[in-house]
Amino acid sequence: MKSKSRFRFDVKWAVILAIIAFLLVFQVLPLLYLTIRAFFPEGRFSMEGLKRIYSYALNRSCLVNTLIVSAMSMVFGILISFPLAWLVGRTNLYGRKFFRTLFVTTYMVPPYVGAMAWLRLLNPTVGTLNVFLKNLFHLSALPFNIYTRGGLIWVLTTFYYPYAFITISRALENMDPTMEEASRISGASPLKTLFTVTIPLMLPSIIAAGLLVFVAAMSCYGIPSIIGAPGKIYTVTTRIAEYVSIGSAEGLTDATSLAFFLMVLALIILYISERVLARKNYITISGKSMRPAIVDLGRFRIPITILVALFAVVVILIPFGTVFATSLTMNMGKSVFAAGNLTTKYWKTIFSRSSIFKSAANSLLYASLAASFGMVICLIMAYLSERTNVKGKSIPNFLITVGSGTPSVVIALALIMTMSGRFGINIYNTLFIMVIAYMIKYMLMGLRTVGSAYSQVSPSLEEAAQISGAGWIRRLTDVLFPLIIPSIVAGWFLIFMPSFYELTMSNLLYSSNTETLGVELYLYQTYHSQQTASAMAGAILILVMVFNFLMGKLSKGKFSI
Amino acid sequence: MSVITIDHVSKQYGNVTVLEDFHDEFKDGEFVTLLGPSGCGKTTMLRMLAGFEKPTSGEIRLDGRVVSSADTFVPPEKRGIGMVFQSYAVWPHMNVFDNVAYPLKIQKKSKAEIKERTERVLEAVHLSQYITRMPSELSGGQQQRVALGRALIAQPKVLLLDEPLSNLDAKLRERMCFEIKEIQQRFGITVVYVTHDQNEAMTMSDRVFVINSGVVQQSGSPIDIYQHPANQFVADFVGKVNLLKGVSENGTIRLTGVNDILPYDGPLTGPVDVMIRPEKIQIVPGEAHLKAVMLREFFMGDFDDCRVRSGEKDLRIIAGADTFGKFEPGSEVGLEITDFRVFPESAEDYTKILT
Numbered sequence: 001m002k003s004k005s006r007f008r009f010d011v012k013w014a015v016i017l018a019i020i021a022f023l024l025v026f027q028v029l030p031l032l033y034l035t036i037r038a039f040f041p042e043g044r045f046s047m048e049g050l051k052r053i054y055s056y057a058l059n060r061s062c063l064v065n066t067l068i069v070s071a072m073s074m075v076f077g078i079l080i081s082f083p084l085a086w087l088v089g090r091t092n093l094y095g096r097k098f099f100r101t102l103f104v105t106t107y108m109v110p111p112y113v114g115a116m117a118w119l120r121l122l123n124p125t126v127g128t129l130n131v132f133l134k135n136l137f138h139l140s141a142l143p144f145n146i147y148t149r150g151g152l153i154w155v156l157t158t159f160y161y162p163y164a165f166i167t168i169s170r171a172l173e174n175m176d177p178t179m180e181e182a183s184r185i186s187g188a189s190p191l192k193t194l195f196t197v198t199i200p201l202m203l204p205s206i207i208a209a210g211l212l213v214f215v216a217a218m219s220c221y222g223i224p225s226i227i228g229a230p231g232k233i234y235t236v237t238t239r240i241a242e243y244v245s246i247g248s249a250e251g252l253t254d255a256t257s258l259a260f261f262l263m264v265l266a267l268i269i270l271y272i273s274e275r276v277l278a279r280k281n282y283i284t285i286s287g288k289s290m291r292p293a294i295v296d297l298g299r300f301r302i303p304i305t306i307l308v309a310l311f312a313v314v315v316i317l318i319p320f321g322t323v324f325a326t327s328l329t330m331n332m333g334k335s336v337f338a339a340g341n342l343t344t345k346y347w348k349t350i351f352s353r354s355s356i357f358k359s360a361a362n363s364l365l366y367a368s369l370a371a372s373f374g375m376v377i378c379l380i381m382a383y384l385s386e387r388t389n390v391k392g393k394s395i396p397n398f399l400i401t402v403g404s405g406t407p408s409v410v411i412a413l414a415l416i417m418t419m420s421g422r423f424g425i426n427i428y429n430t431l432f433i434m435v436i437a438y439m440i441k442y443m444l445m446g447l448r449t450v451g452s453a454y455s456q457v458s459p460s461l462e463e464a465a466q467i468s469g470a471g472w473i474r475r476l477t478d479v480l481f482p483l484i485i486p487s488i489v490a491g492w493f494l495i496f497m498p499s500f501y502e503l504t505m506s507n508l509l510y511s512s513n514t515e516t517l518g519v520e521l522y523l524y525q526t527y528h529s530q531q532t533a534s535a536m537a538g539a540i541l542i543l544v545m546v547f548n549f550l551m552g553k554l555s556k557g558k559f560s561i
Numbered sequence: 562m563s564v565i566t567i568d569h570v571s572k573q574y575g576n577v578t579v580l581e582d583f584h585d586e587f588k589d590g591e592f593v594t595l596l597g598p599s600g601c602g603k604t605t606m607l608r609m610l611a612g613f614e615k616p617t618s619g620e621i622r623l624d625g626r627v628v629s630s631a632d633t634f635v636p637p638e639k640r641g642i643g644m645v646f647q648s649y650a651v652w653p654h655m656n657v658f659d660n661v662a663y664p665l666k667i668q669k670k671s672k673a674e675i676k677e678r679t680e681r682v683l684e685a686v687h688l689s690q691y692i693t694r695m696p697s698e699l700s701g702g703q704q705q706r707v708a709l710g711r712a713l714i715a716q717p718k719v720l721l722l723d724e725p726l727s728n729l730d731a732k733l734r735e736r737m738c739f740e741i742k743e744i745q746q747r748f749g750i751t752v753v754y755v756t757h758d759q760n761e762a763m764t765m766s767d768r769v770f771v772i773n774s775g776v777v778q779q780s781g782s783p784i785d786i787y788q789h790p791a792n793q794f795v796a797d798f799v800g801k802v803n804l805l806k807g808v809s810e811n812g813t814i815r816l817t818g819v820n821d822i823l824p825y826d827g828p829l830t831g832p833v834d835v836m837i838r839p840e841k842i843q844i845v846p847g848e849a850h851l852k853a854v855m856l857r858e859f860f861m862g863d864f865d866d867c868r869v870r871s872g873e874k875d876l877r878i879i880a881g882a883d884t885f886g887k888f889e890p891g892s893e894v895g896l897e898i899t900d901f902r903v904f905p906e907s908a909e910d911y912t913k914i915l916t
Binding site for chain 1: 650
C-alpha cells in the first residue's frame with residue numbers, strides 16, 4: 001500500500017472515496033430509508049404496515065399472483081432451458097449454432113415487446129392466433145385468453161427462459177467432457193449418463209438458473225402492466241406502481257411495505273443462488289481442451305430439430321413478426337395482408353412526431369450518461385477489489401450487486417421517497433434521478449465484465465509501468481485500460497442497452513420534460529395507438545440489433561449477446 | 562485379456578490428417594505405449610479404441626469382433642474397456658466407493674457383489690481407508706487411484722490410459738509407473754498407454770510406438786527403439802543425442818566440423834547424418850586422436866553432464882559422476898566415440914524439439 005501518512009493527498013483514494021460516497025448517498029440511503037419506513041410507517045415503530053402485506057386483501061391477492069406466476073415461470077423456464085441447452089450444446093441437432101445464437105439474442109429484447117405481441121395474438125375475442133387456431137381445428141370458441149394468470153406465465157416464461165438458457169449453456173460448456181466419457185466407458189448409455197452424471201453435476205447451475213428466472217419474473221413490471229392490468233390481474237410490481245400513481249399517504253405506506261418485501265425476497269433468493277453455485281461448484285475445466293462428445297440423435301435427429309425450430313417460431317418469430325405486422329396494419333380488425341390494409345403511416349408517425357423524437361433523444365442521452373458514469377465507477381471499483389488489499393474492498397462490489405438485484409420498482413420508489421428534498425437533495429423530475437436509477441440497476445453487468453478482464457491482466461504489467469515512474473492515473477490510462485478496451489466497450493453497451501429501452505423505473509420517475517422511449521411507447525400502447533407503439537417497438541428491436549452489432553465490432557468480436 | 566487389431570486405421574478432421582494408416586496388432590496381455598509429442602495423433606488413436614472418435618477409414622477389432630469399421634460402430638459403453646483419463650474425471654458428486662462401484666451398478670450386480678468387488682479393487686489401489694471420502698477431499702494422486710480402480714473394477718479386457726501421470730509430481734509419477742506395471746501383470750490385462758514422456762514409456766512398456774505428425778515412426782521394445790532408432794526423429798525424441806553431419810566413403814565416415822573419422826561398413830554413401838548418444842562418447846585420459854576442449858559440466862548426482870567443443874562443434878557427453886571436477890573448463894580432453902547410428906541426410910533440424 002501507499003504511504004500511511006494522513007495528510008498526504010492521494011488521487012487514488014480521493015477518487016475511490018468519492019465513488020463510495022456517491023453509492024452511499026444515492027443507493028444505500030434510499031434503500032435504507034425504504035426499509036426504515038417499512039418498520040416505522042408513521043414515524044413510530046409498528047409492524048402494522050408489514051402486516052398489511054397479507055392482511056389487506058388487495059395486497060394479498062397481488063402477492064399470491066406474483067408468487068404463483070414467478071414460480072411457474074421458473075419451472076417452465078427450466079423445463080424449456082435444460083433440454084434446449086443440452087440439445088444445442090451436446091447433440092448433433094441441425095443448426096445448433098444458429099439456435100444457440102437465436103435463443104441467447106432474445107435476452108436483449110425488452111420484455112414489454114413480447115407482452116404487446118401476445119396481447120394481439122391471444123386476445124380472448126380477436127386474437128390473431130386464437131382465431132387461426134379456432135378455424136384450423138373447428139373449435140366452438142377461441143382457445144386461449146391472454147388476460148389470465150396462465151397468459152401472464154406464458155409471456156413471462158417465453159421472455160425470461162433465455163436467462164436460464166444462458167446460465168445452463170455456459171455451465172454445460174465449462175463442464176469437463178471426460179466426466180461424461182468416463183461414464184460411457186464404464187458402460188452407461190448416453191441417456192443413463194445424462195441422468196447419473198450430467199444432470200447431477202449441473203444441478204447447482206440449474207437451481208441458480210431457475211432462481212434467476214424467478215427473481216426476474218417477480219421483479220418484472222412491463223409484462224404484467226400490459227397484460228395483467230386489462231385482466232385485472234395485479235402483481236406486486238404493478239400494485240406498487242398503482243399506489244405510487246395514486247399518491248395517497250396510505251397507499252404509499254402499502255407500497256413501501258410491498259417494495260420492502262419484494263426487495264428482501266429478491267435479495268435472499270439471489271444470495272441463495274450465489275451460495276448454491278459457490279459451494280457446490282462442480283464445473284471444472286480440464287487441462288486438455290477437448291471438444292465434448294456429441295450425442296448422435298439418430299433417427300430422432302430430424303423430428304427433434306423440427307420441434308426446436310417450431311419452438312423458435314412460436315416464441316421468437318411469431319411475436320416479433322406480430323409486432324412488425326401490427327405496425328404496418330391500418331385497421332387492426334383485419335389481417336395486415338387484407339386489401340388496402342398495409343400502411344407505413346405509423347412508421348412515418350414515429351419519425352415525425354416531436355414527442356417521440358424528444359423521448360428517443362432523452363433515452364439516448366440518459367442511457368449514454370448512465371453507461372459512461374457507470375463504467376467510470378465500474379473501472380475504479382473493479383480496480384479496488386482486484387488490485388488492492390484494502391479491508392472492505394469488496395463492499396462497493398457488494399453494494400452494486402445488491403443494487404442490481406433490487407427490483408426496479410423498488411429502486412424507483414426508494415429514489416422518489418428520498419430524492420425529493422427530504423435529505424436536502426431534490427433531483428426529482430430531473431434527468432439525474434433517471435440516470436442514477438439506471439446506474440444502480442445495471443452497473444453490475446459492467447462491473448463483472450471489467451472485473452474479469454482485470455483478473456486476466458497480470459499485475460506485473462502495471463508494476464513495470466510503476467517502476468518506470470508512472471503515477472496511478474498514468475498506469476491506468478497507459479497500460480491497464482488499453483489492454484482491456486474490448487471489455488470496457490462491452491461493459492458500456494451492457495449498461496447502455498437496457499437503460500435505453502428501460503420502462504419500469506422511467507415510468508415511475510419521469511416528468512413532462514424527461515419522458516423516455518420506454519415511457520412514450522407504454523403511453524401509446526395503453527392510451528393512444530397500438531400500431532404506433534408497435535412501430536416504436538419495431539424500431540427499438542432494430543436499434544438493439546444495431547447496438548449488439550456495434551458492440552461486437554467495437555469489442556473486436558470478443559463480446560456480443 | 563484380449564487382442565486389439567488395428568487394420569489400416571486413419572483419421573482426418575476436414576482436410577487435416579491427424580493419424581495416417583495405423584496398422585498393427587496388440588497382443589494379449591501386452592503393455593503398449595503410444596509415445597510422441599503433443600498433437601502427434603496418439604490420443605486420437607486411443608480415443609478411437611475407446612469409441613469416442615470414429616476412424617475415417619479402416620477397421621478396429623477387439624478379440625476378432627469388429628467395433629469400428631465403415632458400417633459397424635460399437636459405442637464406448639458396449640466395448641467392455643476400462644479407461645483412465647488425463648484429468649482423472651472422478652465424479653465430484655459421488656464418494657470414492659460410488660465412483661469405483663459405478664460400472665458394476667450399471668451392470669446391475671447384486672449389492673453384496675458390488676460391495677465385495679469394490680472393496681477388493683480399492684484395496685488393490687491402496688484406497689481402503691478413503692472409501693467414504695468425497696473427491697474434493699482427496700489429493701491428486703488419490704484421485705488418480707480412484708480413476709484406476711474405476712477402470713479396473715469391471716475386469717475389462719483392455720485398459721486405456723491417457724497420460725494418467727502428467728498431473729502428478731515427479732516422485733509420485735515414478736512410483737505410480739511401477740504400480741501400474743504391477744497391476745497390469747497381476748490382472749493380465751492388455752494396456753494401451755499414451756504419453757509424451759519417454760521415461761514412462763521405457764519403464765512400463767513391452768512395446769513402444771513412436772508417433773510423429775500422425776505417422777508411426779517406429780515400433781519395438783524400449784531397448785530396441787533406444788539402441789536402434791529407425792530415424793533421426795526417434796533417435797532424438799527417445800533419449801538425448803548429438804547430431805552431426807558427415808560424408809560416407811570407402812568404409813569410413815568423415816565428420817563435418819569435427820576432426821574424426823569413424824569406421825563404417827553400412828550401405829549409405831555420400832552425405833549422412835550421424836547420431837551419437839552422449840553416453841557413447843568417453844573422455845579418455847592421455848593422448849587421443851579426437852581432441853576437444855571442456856566448456857562446462859553440470860553435476861547431476863548420478864552422472865556428470867558435460868559440454869565440450871571439438872573442432873567447430875559442441876558435443877554433449879554424459880560421463881560417470883566421478884569424472885566431475887577432473888577437468889578444468891578450458892582444458893584439453895581426449896574423446897572416444899564408442900557407438901553411433903548413421904541415417905540418410907535430412908534437411909530437418911531434429912534437435913529443435915529439445916531446445
